[in-house]
Amino acid sequence: MFGLELLRGLAVTARNLIGSYFSGDRMVTVQYPEAARPTPENFRNFPFLVYDERPEELRCVACKICEKECPPQCIYIEQRRDEKGRPIKQPEVFDIDLAVCMSCAICVEVCPFDAIKMDHQFDHPTDNRFSGLLADKWKLARSNQYYHSIRPAEAAEVDARLAAEAAKKAKPAK
Numbered sequence: 001m002f003g004l005e006l007l008r009g010l011a012v013t014a015r016n017l018i019g020s021y022f023s024g025d026r027m028v029t030v031q032y033p034e035a036a037r038p039t040p041e042n043f044r045n046f047p048f049l050v051y052d053e054r055p056e057e058l059r060c061v062a063c064k065i066c067e068k069e070c071p072p073q074c075i076y077i078e079q080r081r082d083e084k085g086r087p088i089k090q091p092e093v094f095d096i097d098l099a100v101c102m103s104c105a106i107c108v109e110v111c112p113f114d115a116i117k118m119d120h121q122f123d124h125p126t127d128n129r130f131s132g133l134l135a136d137k138w139k140l141a142r143s144n145q146y147y148h149s150i151r152p153a154e155a156a157e158v159d160a161r162l163a164a165e166a167a168k169k170a171k172p173a174k
């Protein structure tokens, strides 16, 4: 009937308007930045680097696969070396230009070591759009505990896989 859909739409608006005074579920907006809407587990923005115990011991082994595969080429890695110049399986430099990153998560997909994951943090306020958005390894480092707090199901799956791989490696060869 003519106008029925319009009335239905107005009823939804009225229900949300009045309901918002009584229930937080009806609130469409929040008092950001003091409050933020919850993000679903699969929400992704920028990558972070995972460490298990200490930020100096990232899972990243500086294999540079993610650097090669990143479509806009916004990852820059330099491998750490010892005093004799021999390579160490850790990045000396690991930078991501967040101004260029397009949140595609290809770096996560190609990493064979579960060393890089996608973060939920979407705000990176800065007054310098050049150096302020260039994230180094210290800014990118997050604990496995943090990973569990934002992506519990995925992080548990990764932990189980890594534990199985470690057990397989520890098994003596027959």
Ligand code: SF4
Binding pocket: 059, 060, 061, 062, 063, 064, 065, 066, 067, 077, 110, 111, 112, 113, 114, 115, 116
């Ligand atoms: S994050 Fe993963 S793919 Fe990228 S350099 Fe480190 S180990 Fe390699």
Ligand code: SF4
Binding pocket: 047, 069, 070, 071, 072, 073, 074, 075, 096, 100, 101, 102, 103, 104, 105, 106, 107, 108
């Ligand atoms: S999310 Fe995509 S664009 Fe951003 S660093 Fe990873 S591969 Fe590059």
